[in-house]
Amino acid sequence: MGTVTATTILTLGTLGFILLTHVSAGNAEILPQADFNVQGMAGKWYLIGFATNAPWFLARKSIMKMGTVQMTPTADGGLTIDHSSVNADGSSFKITHNAKPSALPGRFTFRSDRTEGDNDMRVVQVNYGDFALIHTIKTKAGGSTILNKLYGRTPDLSPDVLQKFRSFSVECGILPENIAILPKSD
Numbered sequence: 001m002g003t004v005t006a007t008t009i010l011t012l013g014t015l016g017f018i019l020l021t022h023v024s025a026g027n028a029e030i031l032p033q034a035d036f037n038v039q040g041m042a043g044k045w046y047l048i049g050f051a052t053n054a055p056w057f058l059a060r061k062s063i064m065k066m067g068t069v070q071m072t073p074t075a076d077g078g079l080t081i082d083h084s085s086v087n088a089d090g091s092s093f094k095i096t097h098n099a100k101p102s103a104l105p106g107r108f109t110f111r112s113d114r115t116e117g118d119n120d121m122r123v124v125q126v127n128y129g130d131f132a133l134i135h136t137i138k139t140k141a142g143g144s145t146i147l148n149k150l151y152g153r154t155p156d157l158s159p160d161v162l163q164k165f166r167s168f169s170v171e172c173g174i175l176p177e178n179i180a181i182l183p184k185s186d
Contacts, residue, residue, distance in 0.1 A: 030135050030172070032106025032122040038073045040128035045069045047083070048131075048157055049150030051169035051179040054138075058178065063088040066155060066182040077101035079108060086185045116140060124168070129153060131161050133168060146172050148179075155184055 047067045050057070067085025074080060079099040087093050099108035099121060106123040117140035126132040132151040137144055150157070150165040162181055169179045 030122055030124060032104060033125055036106030036123055036126070037128070038077055038079065038101070038105070040126065041071045041079060041123070041132065042073055043071065043153075045071060045132065045151035045153060046155045047085070047149060047182065048152045048155065049148070049162065049165045049179070049181050051148040051165070051172075051174045052145055053174055053178050054145040054147065061178070061180050064180065064182055065185045067093075067185070069151060074098075077105075112138075125164075131157055133165060135168075135172065146174060148172060148174065150181075 045068070047069055050061070050064065065086060067083055069084075070082040072080040072082070078101045081097045081099060082094070083096070084092060084094045095112075095114060097110045097112065097119070099110045099119075101108055108121045110119050110121070111117070112119060115138075117138050119136050119138050121134060121136040124133045124135045130153055134149045134151065136147045136149070138147055148165070148169045150161070152161075165181075166176070166179050170176060
């Protein structure tokens with residue numbers, strides 16, 4: 001049996017705390033981080049992790065690469081999210097979402113005209129100078145899918161944060177093979 005280190009205990013304790021405080025036992029509703037500060041989200045982020053059981057992702061995950069996101073807080077407490085990445089053919093992909101705030105800080109809603117779906121987004125955990133773990137419930141034509149994203153202030157995050165993202169995604173019902181740590185763009 002391997003040696004248990006202080007880092008392992010801290011990581012497991014942190015993950016347990018996240019799961020206990022964000023997934024209520026009766027209904028599995030995932031809540032945003034309690035002390036959320038929308039201003040802390042401002043600036044450039046790298047999209048590092050992507051996890052969903054959605055069929056479109058299964059067909060595209062092997063060609064997806066890390067993208068960048070510029071988050072800008074709005075006067076009403078919302079977020080403008082500008083995403084850009086490079087497609088497999090070298091062309092660029094850009095999309096903007098205007099996430100409206102809810103009564104609960106760290107929870108936002110937005111409509112995607114591109115996919116004709118409604119999105120309920122929660123910032124589950126964030127360390128403003130390092131990473132953000134975001135959980136979104138996407139609803140379209142009466143069906144819902146879960147999408148978890150992991151953002152970093154730099155393209156490289158610690159193995160502990162990557163594992164936190166994987167574990168959280170599995171707890172949300174996402175299959176392990178549908179959790180991707182995206183390769184860097186060339």
